[in-house]
Amino acid sequence: MNVDGTAYQIEWTAVDPTAAVDTTDLPSIDYTLYLMNAVKFHTCQMYRPFDDEEFTRNLYEFHQLGLEKINSSRLWFVQFLLIVALGKAMVITVKDPTTAPGSLWFQRAMSLMPDFVRLQRESALAIQVLCLVALYLVSVDMKEAAYGYIGQAVRLCLVDGLHRDTPRQAMGEKMASHYRDIWWTVYILDRRLSSMIGAPSSIQDADITCPLPGIDDDSHRGRVLNIHVKISRLMAQILNSVYSVERLSRPFVKIIQTVLRDMAAMAHEMDAVFTSAAHGEIGAVSTVASHINLSYHHCILLATRPLLLHLMIARLRGTLGSNDLEKTMLPQTKGLLDTCLQSARMTLRILSTLYEHHLLDSFLPFDLESIFSAAFIVTMASAIVPSMIPDVASFKATSYRILDYLIRKGNIPAQFRKQELLCLDEMILPLLNQGDQGLSQQTHDHDEVPNMHPLDLGLFSGWSAAPGEGGLSPSQMLNIADQLENQAEHLTSMDRAWAATSPWAWWWERQNDPGNPYPAI
Incomplete structure (x- = not known):
């Protein structure tokens, strides 16, 4: 059996938050948009790990302002590098099988990742960044690390109350829908990663009052996310009952x-x-x-x-x-x-x-x-x-x-x-x-x-x-x-x-059944 995290060697060293950011060899704006659309095609139909409109707007600002944009939001630059890493992993042909596709960009992003205290200052963006990190890590067979990062995203959501019904009148319909999509993306990934490593889910369904996606958004995309959430919820119910730590109740x-x-x-x-x-x-x-x-x-x-x-x-x-x-x-x-x-x-x-x-x-x-x-x-x-x-x-x-x-x-x-x-x-x-x-x-x-x-x-x-x-x-x-x-x-x-x-009591003919020549197991 292969141990989790041994497929590739991916390591990084944190860069001082005050140090200058390396901006060499960045992809052109056209190529970045191509990579973004590749990530969007492979992920955004089933999840919402990033807002493509907001990312595109920030991308154009970055190419206009340069370092000024990075200094105003280093976390956005981390998101940029992660999308490039995922996009390259999805579209390029691997030349060296010992190196994870897109890993150089991923390591570059992770070296700039702020600590949890700084992540809280831009929590909505931080949650999306953590989702991208989890998606990359689980793809390179580092499921336990991915589970840890999506756990951080869950906790940021809980601190900000995204698992609750958001006050739409106060923040507006668009912003409320945006936060709802963020929450359910984190929810789906948490359930899926919990299933993959056999760990408990981070939050119980009884504590969630956030409306399901697709309630107000009747688009096909909204209905698909609605179905995906319901399947993830059922998956959690199966894990909590069939795979309970205690004997089946x-x-x-x-x-x-x-x-x-x-x-x-x-x-x-x-x-x-x-x-x-x-x-x-x-x-x-x-x-x-x-x-x-x-x-x-x-x-x-x-x-x-x-x-x-x-x-x-x-x-x-x-x-x-x-x-x-x-x-x-x-x-x-x-x-x-x-x-x-x-x-x-x-x-x-x-x-x-x-x-x-x-x-x-x-x-x-x-x-x-x-x-x-x-x-x-x-x-x-x-x-x-x-x-x-x-x-x-x-x-x-x-x-x-x-x-x-x-x-x-x-x-x-x-x-x-x-x-x-x-x-x-x-x-x-x-x-x-x-x-x-x-x-x-x-x-x-x-x-x-x-x-x-x-x-x-x-x-x-x-x-x-x-x-x-x-x-x-x-x-x-x-x-x-x-x-x-x-x-x-x-x-x-x-x-x-x-x-x-005994959870298995009903699967066999009873031993005292005169018509059963075989012993009960």
């Missing part, structure tokens, strides 16, 4: 019921937003819709992954083979596994489409995270319930094809994730029977990548892959949740007492 099945119902409701809302934005019969692939949909399926994988890990433990014990596991599992357990596998499949299909259209993010980490998460699920399932994923060779080959593409782009973290998946392949090899070993060997031969079975282009009509298309529909999710409810109603009082202490 209620059976795992109850949590999954709630998640499935919330996901079904979310799917309907997503479908309404993106279908209304579809451009007639063009059927263009939308990166925005694709990435929102990837986040949606990532929530499902997060919620159901513990069940898969529990089944793997049962297999590692050696008491049951894969066929025995399938015979022992209750129908609703298989339904949940199918939900998990459908989301993994759908994730890989969306990523494959982005790959075919040259729309994969080769620097930002979120596509890479989705690839690894889905491939991890598929690999585990191939050893646990191989009959439920007969197309494992095709999907694993697609995973490696996409990872190899990112590696060719100079993405060192992608190389790490590929090594980890290959290691997982070797670890599960003893669990496979003779018939499965041939399949496992086939998935290792990813240099000759078989074409995936033809993707249904209808999946990407209007917007890339609507929820439920090619995966489980909202009605199917609700049906599984209802099945879990029905199972709960048939539990005896003794079973209820057991379920109260």
Whole structure:
């Protein structure tokens, strides 16, 4: 396993705040605008890490006033350098894979970064700067450092009260909307980074009264941010319940019921937003819709992954083979596994489409995270319930094809994730029977990548892959949740007492069931 922060060596030394600022070799105004638009394309559709209009105005002032502009706001110059760093990382071809793309500009920016006391003096700009820092750090596989910087942004927001409903009459509609976008960007990044490193979120939803984006802004951009916030909120609920530090306070099945119902409701809302934005019969692939949909399926994988890990433990014990596991599992357990596998499949299909259209993010980490998460699920399932994923060779080959593409782009973290998946392949090899070993060997031969079975282009009509298309529909999710409810109603009082202490109590046929020849696990 690769340790966080070892992909690249990025270090900097703080410059004295009174020292002269180095302004040599800065990009021209035209090239800066090009880089800014690259960052805007890759980030501002899903987040609001900076205000492009305000940045452009300051950029022109900088080219008119020079050092006078820097002296009036050194923090803006830090923002300028960070946008250049991110932009270069997104558009240039990496020549030296040992050096992080854009790192020279990033180090230059960080050497000028004010301390926390000075950041408070320009808090709104500071929060946006910290978001840019977090985005860069998480992209170079320094997730823990990114989590620390977004934590500073959260605290600046809390000090300024951005998590509360802002007084619009006092500050004006435009400024209120600006602060609201800043807050929800920080919120989304905090939730995502918390998920990536397994740390608690910085603030509870109950303490937030800031209106959701899109309430007053009925634009497509506002509605997309609204959906993204809701998915991030659901992700936090999953982390706080399924991955709680304490033992689950209620059976795992109850949590999954709630998640499935919330996901079904979310799917309907997503479908309404993106279908209304579809451009007639063009059927263009939308990166925005694709990435929102990837986040949606990532929530499902997060919620159901513990069940898969529990089944793997049962297999590692050696008491049951894969066929025995399938015979022992209750129908609703298989339904949940199918939900998990459908989301993994759908994730890989969306990523494959982005790959075919040259729309994969080769620097930002979120596509890479989705690839690894889905491939991890598929690999585990191939050893646990191989009959439920007969197309494992095709999907694993697609995973490696996409990872190899990112590696060719100079993405060192992608190389790490590929090594980890290959290691997982070797670890599960003893669990496979003779018939499965041939399949496992086939998935290792990813240099000759078989074409995936033809993707249904209808999946990407209007917007890339609507929820439920090619995966489980909202009605199917609700049906599984209802099945879990029905199972709960048939539990005896003794079973209820057991379920109260064990989150896994409902997934297996009961040991005292005369029709069950296998022991409960």
